[in-house]
Amino acid sequence: MNPKPASETAVITTHLALPQDANPAGNVHGGIILKNVDICGGIAAKRLSRSNVVTACIDRMDFSAPAYVGELLTFKACVNHVGRTSMEVGVRVEAENLKTGDVRHTNTAYLTFVALGEDGKPTPVRPLVLDSPQAERRYKEAELRRELRMKEKKLTGHG
Numbered sequence: 001m002n003p004k005p006a007s008e009t010a011v012i013t014t015h016l017a018l019p020q021d022a023n024p025a026g027n028v029h030g031g032i033i034l035k036n037v038d039i040c041g042g043i044a045a046k047r048l049s050r051s052n053v054v055t056a057c058i059d060r061m062d063f064s065a066p067a068y069v070g071e072l073l074t075f076k077a078c079v080n081h082v083g084r085t086s087m088e089v090g091v092r093v094e095a096e097n098l099k100t101g102d103v104r105h106t107n108t109a110y111l112t113f114v115a116l117g118e119d120g121k122p123t124p125v126r127p128l129v130l131d132s133p134q135a136e137r138r139y140k141e142a143e144l145r146r147e148l149r150m151k152e153k154k155l156t157g158h159g
Contacts, residue, residue, distance in 0.1 A: 001126035004048055006135035009079040009089075009128075011043045017069050017095075028067040033093060037061070037109045040075035041089040045113035048079045048087060049125045053113040056086060059145055061109045067095040073106075078135075081142030085122035086114050088142045110145060 015021075015036050023029040038055055045053040067073055074094045081088040093107035117123035130136045152158075 001124070003127040003129045005129040005131040006079060006138070007131050009044045009047045009077075011040050011047065011075075011077045013040045013043070013075045015073045015075070017067060017071050017073055019069055022069050026069065028069065028071075028073070028095075030063065033063075033067065033073070033107055034058075034061065034109075036073065036075050037077075037091045037093065037107070038111065040077040041091045041109070041111045042113060044077040044079050044089045044091075045087045045115070048082070048128065049113075049115035049123075051123060052116045053087075054116060056112040056114045057149075059088070059110040059112060059149060061107065063107055065095070065104050065106045067093075067106050068097075070098065071095040072098055078138070079128055080110075080135075080138040081146065082125050082128045083146075084124055086112050087125055087128075088112050088146065090138060090142075110142075112149075 017028045021028050021032045077089050077091040079087050080090045089111050091109045094103050095106045096103045115123050115125045
């Protein structure tokens with residue numbers, strides 16, 4: 001399989017937060033954000049693997065600031081790291097107030113996706129080319145998160 005540059009896995013999607021997206025506090029419901037994070041991350045993983053992918057885990061999801069109804073949410077995803085059949089994807093979420101133009105970073109998430117072959121079983125993924133200093137940094141940070149996940153699995157007996 002031919003390697004693919006990390007920059008070619010980048011995805012940007014948007015979602016206009018409407019009243020039906022609100023939680024009882026009037027903010028955008030976390031589940032709406034999670035769904036869009038998963039979709040955007042999955043597209044980045046598919047761009048690399050060119051196969052169906054499934055979400056294996058959401059390693060981390062930080063809610064740094066609320067998003068409000070009427071704001072435009074922008075989801076930015078990129079593959080950070082590749083294993084044999086799995087990929088870590090980072091997703092950054094920003095909320096833009098369309099009246100003022102103010103943009104805030106609201107969420108960061110790290111998800112692991114597994115590529116599936118035609119038989120529905122995990123299939124190898126092409127290598128990732130680290131084509132920028134940012135891609136190199138993300139790869140190193142993803143390796144540290146992967147090591148922590150593996151240690152946790154050993155400690156808890158899951159995996």
